[in-house]
Amino acid sequence: xxxxxxxxxxxxxxxxxxxxxxxxxxxxxxxxxxxxxxxxxxxxxxxxxxxxxxxxxxxxxxxxxxxxxxxxxxxxxxxxxxxxxxxxxxxxxxxxxxxxxxxxxxxxxxxxxxxxxxxxxxxxxxxxxxxxxxxxxxxxxxxxxxxxxxxxxxxxxxxxxxxxxxxxxxxxxxxxxxxxxxxxxxxxxxxxxxxxxxxxxxxxxxxxxxxxxxxxxxxxxxxxxxxxxxxxxxxxxxxxxxxxxxxxxxxxxxxxxxxxxxxxxxxxxxxxxxxxxxxxxxxxxxxxxxxxxxxxxxxxxxxxxxxxxxxxxxxxxxxxxxxxxxxxxxxxxxxxxxxxxxxxxxxxxxxxxxxxxxxxxxxxx
Amino acid sequence: xxxxxxxxxxxxxxxxxxxxxxxxxxxxxxxxxxxxxxxxxxxxxxxxxxxxxxxxxxxxxxxxxxxxxxxxxxxxxxxxxxxxxxxxxxxxxxxxxxxxxxxxxxxxxxxxxxxxxxxxxxxxxxxxxxxxxxxxxxxxxxxxxxxxxxxxxxxxxxxxxxxxxxxxxxxxxxxxxxxxxxxxxxxxxxxxxxxxxxxxxxxxxxxxxxxxxxxxxxxxxxxxxxxxxxxxxxxxxxxxxxxxxxxxxxxxxxxxxxxxxxxxxxxxxxxxxxxxxxxxxxxxxxxxxxxxxxxxxxxxxxxxxxxxxxxxxxxxxxxxxxxxxxxxxxxxxxxxxxxxxxxxxxxxxxxxxxxxxxxxxxxxxxxxxxxxxxxxxxxxxxxxxxxxxxxxxxxxxxxxxxxxxxxxxxxxxxxxxxxxxxxxxxxxxxxxxxxxxxxxxxxxxxxxxxxxxxxxxxxxxxxxxxxxxxxxxxxxxxxxxxxxxxxxxxxxxxxxxxxxxxxxxxxxxxxxxxxxxxxxxxx
Numbered sequence: 100x101x102x103x104x105x106x107x108x109x110x111x112x113x114x115x116x117x118x119x120x121x122x123x124x125x126x127x128x129x130x131x132x133x134x135x136x137x138x139x140x141x142x143x144x145x146x147x148x149x150x151x152x153x154x155x156x157x158x159x160x161x162x163x164x165x166x167x168x169x170x171x172x173x174x175x176x177x178x179x180x181x182x183x184x185x186x187x188x189x190x191x192x193x194x195x196x197x198x199x200x201x202x203x204x205x206x207x208x209x210x211x212x213x214x215x216x217x218x219x220x221x222x223x224x225x226x227x228x229x230x231x232x233x234x235x236x237x238x239x240x241x242x243x244x245x246x247x248x249x250x251x252x253x254x255x256x257x258x259x260x261x262x263x264x265x266x267x268x269x270x271x272x273x274x275x276x277x278x279x280x281x282x283x284x285x286x287x288x289x290x291x292x293x294x295x296x297x298x299x300x301x302x303x304x305x306x307x308x309x310x311x312x313x314x315x316x317x318x319x320x321x322x323x324x325x326x327x328x329x330x331x332x333x334x335x336x337x338x339x340x341x342x343x344x345x346x347x348x349x350x351x352x353x354x355x356x357x358x359x360x361x362x363x364x365x366x367x368x369x370x371x372x373x374x375x376x377x378x379x380x381x382x383x384x385x386x387x388x389x390x391x392x393x394x395x396x397x398x399x400x401x402x403x404x405x406x407x408x409x410x411x412x413x414x415x416x417x418x419x420x421x422x423x424x425x426x427x428x429x430x431x432x433x434x435x436x437x438x439x440x441x442x443x444x445x446x447x448x449x450x451x452x453x454x455x456x457x458x459x460x461x462x463x464x
Numbered sequence: 465x466x467x468x469x470x471x472x473x474x475x476x477x478x479x480x481x482x483x484x485x486x487x488x489x490x491x492x493x494x495x496x497x498x499x500x501x502x503x504x505x506x507x508x509x510x511x512x513x514x515x516x517x518x519x520x521x522x523x524x525x526x527x528x529x530x531x532x533x534x535x536x537x538x539x540x541x542x543x544x545x546x547x548x549x550x551x552x553x554x555x556x557x558x559x560x561x562x563x564x565x566x567x568x569x570x571x572x573x574x575x576x577x578x579x580x581x582x583x584x585x586x587x588x589x590x591x592x593x594x595x596x597x598x599x600x601x602x603x604x605x606x607x608x609x610x611x612x613x614x615x616x617x618x619x620x621x622x623x624x625x626x627x628x629x630x631x632x633x634x635x636x637x638x639x640x641x642x643x644x645x646x647x648x649x650x651x652x653x654x655x656x657x658x659x660x661x662x663x664x665x666x667x668x669x670x671x672x673x674x675x676x677x678x679x680x681x682x683x684x685x686x687x688x689x690x691x692x693x694x695x696x697x698x699x700x701x702x703x704x705x706x707x708x709x710x711x712x713x714x715x716x717x718x719x720x721x722x723x724x725x726x727x728x729x730x731x732x733x734x735x736x737x738x739x740x741x742x743x744x745x746x747x748x749x750x751x752x753x754x755x756x757x758x759x760x761x762x763x764x765x766x767x768x769x770x771x772x773x774x775x776x777x778x779x780x781x782x783x784x785x786x787x788x789x790x791x792x793x794x795x796x797x798x799x800x801x802x803x804x805x806x807x808x809x810x811x812x813x814x815x816x817x818x819x820x821x822x823x824x825x826x827x828x829x830x831x832x833x834x835x836x837x838x839x840x841x842x843x844x845x846x847x848x849x850x851x852x853x854x855x856x857x858x859x860x861x862x863x864x865x866x867x868x869x870x871x872x873x874x875x876x877x878x879x880x881x882x883x884x885x886x887x888x889x890x891x892x893x894x895x896x897x898x899x900x901x902x903x904x905x906x907x908x909x910x911x912x913x914x915x916x917x918x919x920x921x922x923x924x925x926x927x928x929x930x931x932x933x934x935x936x937x938x939x940x941x942x943x944x945x946x947x948x949x950x951x952x953x954x955x956x957x958x959x960x961x962x963x964x965x966x967x968x969x970x971x972x973x974x975x976x977x978x979x980x981x982x983x984x985x986x987x
Contacts, residue, residue: 110520113480324840329833332822339816342769343808344830345797455522 110455122450129446133439140438144431152421159420160413168304172374173412174405175311179369180390181397181404182311182318183362186355187239188391189322189399190335192246194356196257197363198387199264200238202380204231204367206264206271209378212287212294212371213275223294227368235364236357238264243356247349261387268380275378284377296373307373314362319401331355363387396443414439468530469494469624469655470515470546475524477510484510486679488524492624497646497656499666499687502676503699503902505872508659509551511676512626516548517541528624539570547622549613551629555601561612562597565619587618591648606754607638614645624655631665635754636930636963643669661699663692664931675699700903708910708935710954711918717745718781719922720766720891726773727761735761736772737946743891745783748913748923750937750954752930754966755896758946759926760811763893767808768796780804783890783920800831807889809881811896811926813873817880820869824850824861827868828883853882857908874905881912892916893924898932910936930959944969 117125138149145152160170180197187194207230215223242256277285288294299305322328330351334341341348370382389411397403418432470492477485485507492498502508513519515526517538526533528544535541541548555564562580581597588595595611604612610630617625627646631639646656646669660666666673666687673690675682675698682698696704720743727736736758743749751759764770766778768791778791789802799806810816818827828846836842850864857878861871868876877897884892894913898906913936917923927933933940937954942965949965 112478112522116481326833326839326841329826329829329841332826333819333830336819336821337815339812340819340830343767343796343810343816344833345795345800347795347797 108456111452112455114451114453117450125450126443126446129442129449130439133442136442137435137438140434145425145427147425152425155421155424156413156417159418159424160416162420166416168302170409170412170416172304172307173415174408175307176366176370176374176386177390177393177408177411178401178404179311179314179366180363180386181393181408182314182401183235183359183366184390184394185318185359185399185401185404186322186328186331187359188394189328190331190352190355192243192335192352192356192359193254194239194242194257194359195254195388195391196238196242196260196360197366197390198383198385199257199261200235200360200363201367201370201383201387202261202264202268203234203238204364205371205378205382206268206367207231207234207364208294208368208371209271209275209284209287212376216288216291216293220293220297227294227372228365231364231368232361233364235367236361239356239360239363240353243353247352265380268378268382272379283379286376287378288376294372295376304373307369310365310369310373314365315401315405318362322399322401327351327354392440467494468492469528471527471530472511473525473527475511475514475521475526477507477514477519477521483679485514485521488676488679488681490674490681490684492655492657492674493672494529494655495650495653496671497650497658497669498684499670499673500657500659500676501661501663501666501673501695501699503661504874504900505678505902506676506699507679508676509628512548512628512657512659515541515546515624516626542620542622545621545623546626547617547620547624548626549610549617549628549630551632553609553613555609555612557602558600560598560600561595561604561615564601564612565616569620583619584615587615590652591618591645593645606633606756607635607642610634610642618649623653624657625649626657626659628659629661630658631660631662632928633755635966636959637967639665662929663695666690666695667692677701696903704903704907708907708932709914710936710938711914713744713747713938714918715746715920717783717786717920719743719745719783720781720924721777721779722762722766723777723779725762725765725776725778727765727770727776728773729761735946736765739943739946739948741941741948741951743922743924745890745920745922746917747938748917748925748936748954750933750940751924751926751943752928752933752940752962752966753943753949755928757943757966759895759943761946762943763808763810763895763924763926766791766891766893767806768792768794768799780806780891804891805887805889806891807884807887807893809877809884809892809894809897811899813876813880814869818868818876821867823863823865823867824854824859824879825864827879828853828886830883831887849883849886853879853886857882873900874902877901877909878905881909885912885916889916889921891922891924893926895926896928897925899928906932930962934959934962942966 134153141147141149141152159166161167180201184194184197208227211223211227211230215226238260242253242260245251245256246253272282272284275284276282296303296306322331330346333344333346334348334351338348367382371378375382393404393407393411396407414436418436421427422429422432468491472488472490475485475488476483488511500508500512510519514521515535517535517540520536526535528546533544535544556567562577562584565584566575566580584597587593593611593615595608595615601609601612610633630642634642649656658670667690670687672684672686673695674684675695677699692706696706723740725736725739726734729735739762751762753759761770765772772792776792780789780791781787782789789804791799791804814820819830825843825847828849829841833841847864853859854861854864859875859878861875868879871879881897897909901909913923913925925937934954934957939951940954940957940962941951942949942962944966947969949970952962
């Protein structure tokens with residue numbers, strides 16, 4: 100009887116730890132590979148020169164001063180939300196309600212700009228700052244309370260809170276509609292610029308940069324060096340261990356989510372007061388979800404978040420540019436983003452595992 | 465009868481940088497009972513998992529009945545008549561015994577419950593099992609579940625059975641029963657491989673003993689030529705003193721009084737029922753019992769982690785003033801703040817005692833990271849403590865910042881016990897402190913406990929190995945069904961006596977107890 104003995108075709112085996120430079124090399128080569136694969140795809144679909152398409156992407160993101168700022172604004176927004184998500188995620192509390200938390204922060208800010216426009220600017224800023232944080236914190240507090248007291252599922256709860264916030268935004272837009280019948284709020288206080296971030300050092304975005312960088316540093320220190328940060332890490336790892344150590348788990352959950360929501364609310368403040376000067380459902384525009392990817396890819400390191408956000412913001416504006424310049428379908432440019440993200444995420448697999456392919460096929464009598 | 469059932473040739477298996485099996489070449493004779501002996505982490509289970517299709521070897525060849533085979537998944541293993549009973553049971557709780565038998569069998573025949581039950585009864589009669597085919601798994605005791613796993617393997621026609629630490633969860637009586645079943649299987653011509661690290665069991669059941677050490681095959685000896693010290697030496701690689709010290713109790717003072725302690729689990733089932741006992745300084749109080757009989761809840765209740773029913777009392781007596789402090793209803797933090805130095809080594813080391821993803825340093829500060837007024841955590845002291853424990857207990861780790869879950873079980877336990885002892889406790893509670901540890905580490909732990917005892921600490925040792933309990937403890941309290949089923953003197957108690965108390969509730973005694981409680985309640 101003849102029998103063919105085969106090894107399995109591919110086996111996945113865990114790898115030993117890689118040195119840091121090797122990890123970076125794997126990640127860089129994954130980006131390179133992604134660019135090559137995208138080039139093939141681009142050429143296959145459009146017959147355009149891929150290099151030209153990449154150049155268009157770069158000029159789309161960084162071509163002019165306005166474009167640079169628009170890319171940076173996007174990056175700051177994503178970073179800010181991701182920073183807000185970091186403590187919750189570190190605690191394994193899946194806060195996917197950033198979208199809603201950003202929106203309520205934005206609504207409150209817009210409300211302050213509309214109703215309190217006559218207050219002196221410093222006071223108005225303090226009020227907007229505090230109110231947006233409070234609103235975001237409240238939005239996160241509800242799911243946190245239910246999680247802490249009755250162990251409800253935070254994923255569903257925070258997700259549902261998003262829809263409430265979106266409805267609230269629609270309501271606010273209808274209420275503050277300007278001009279009448281436009282179904283938008285329009286630019287608030289266009290003439291007086293009340294409640295707008297001031298122009299400092301020649302740029303109106305100075306405050307945006309300053310606030311987000313400050314948050315980056317503060318959150319990094321908070322998570323890494325403070326007692327609170329330590330408690331968050333312990334609770335995230337195991338609630339049993341936390342109880343054993345004498346940590347009041349409910350308190351930590353609620354406290355952390357108040358912080359997480361507050362920072363997300365602050366992102367809404369920055370978006371309205373510092374960038375768009377208006378409120379609509381696109382104030383958050385899905386960034387609350389994109390920021391989840393940012394938070395995860397950066398492994399909750401806030402400085403890495405800046406880099407990842409920059410990459411995503413670049414890809415986003417670059418894709419928009421090639422869509423219009425090269426008359427590519429919008430979806431085609433999204434495909435390129437998809438390919439690049441796929442390769443970056445995929446590289447993590449190759450950092451942790453290796454594949455063993457079948458080496459021989461033997462015949463045994 | 466010396467035909468080989470299984471032959472392994474140069475089998476190697478690695479996980480990352482860890483070599484689990486290193487060039488193992490061995491032979492398993494047909495129709496014999498073979499004990500596979502080795503310390504934890506010596507690669508016994510990995511090696512057997514390659515026979516049962518869980519893992520695939522990196523290198524090497526496997527022959528079954530003289531034919532070279534390739535076992536890619538458990539199905540291949542079954543086709544070769546190899547069946548394995550894993551340490552952790554793989555049963556569906558809501559199904560009956562008979563239903564569990566047929567799960568995963570790829571057959572186009574219609575399910576016939578009576579047929580299955582009949583063939584199950586046939587197997588039971590043949591080998592001497594006792595199990596009702598219609599019993600649901602959630603109603604079964606641990607030993608019944610194990611019985612079912614073995615029947616499952618036989619039902620699928622296995623002629624080579626691999627049992628992974630089958631006696632770890634059994635009482636001495638149940639172990640005896642299992643052994644007689646295994647002998648029946650041998651009579652029937654089956655080949656049985658038992659993975660274990662209990663020496664006396666090896667000697668009593670097997671025909672041959674194969675020994676692995678650090679992934680390498682050391683050799684096979686016929687059981688009749690073996691003795692405990694020879695086997696230990698082969699297993700550890702050096703001579704080991706197998707006696708456990710038991711210093712005399714000195715300066716015995718009341719430290720902890722537990723009375724009428726009762727509590728329910730999350731499902732409302734009474735897991736501790738009117739437990740009363742005292743723990744003294746300078747003494748090791750052993751707690752014996754089949755696992756799951758309230759040991760975990762008892763320790764957690766004392767530590768402030770488990771809600772108790774009304775009427776329960778846990779009192780702590782200060783070492784100097786003998787002042788009484790009530791511990792129940794307080795959180796672990798409040799207990800600490802009262803100045804009660806209670807250390808607790810929980811059963812679930814990485815899930816409760818330590819944070820797996822953190823390094824030694826960060827684990828050192830788990831209980832007192834709060835000290836000081838700064839909002840920042842101080843890392844200097846914990847770092848020094850980590851260095852000290854690493855040095856003194858010989859913790860093998862790449863560094864004190866390496867996540868502790870990457871360490872081996874023994875080293876994890878050294879980190880945990882080291883931290884708990886460093887707090888200068890007056891009460892030290894340990895749950896299954898040596899579970900899964902190699903012989904040397906186990907003896908290190910016994911030594912540490914004795915050291916604490918001599919320092920005047922009240923040590924509570926929840927254990928599962930009766931031989932150790934009888935050799936180490938001054939008194940042994942036996943828990944059964946959440947009740948105290950007797951407290952024995954560790955120096956005079958017999959193993960059978962403890963085994964009996966573990967499984968059989970002393971009826972008259974509990975009645976008396978409950979009457980006593982009622983009387984007290986009335987007055």
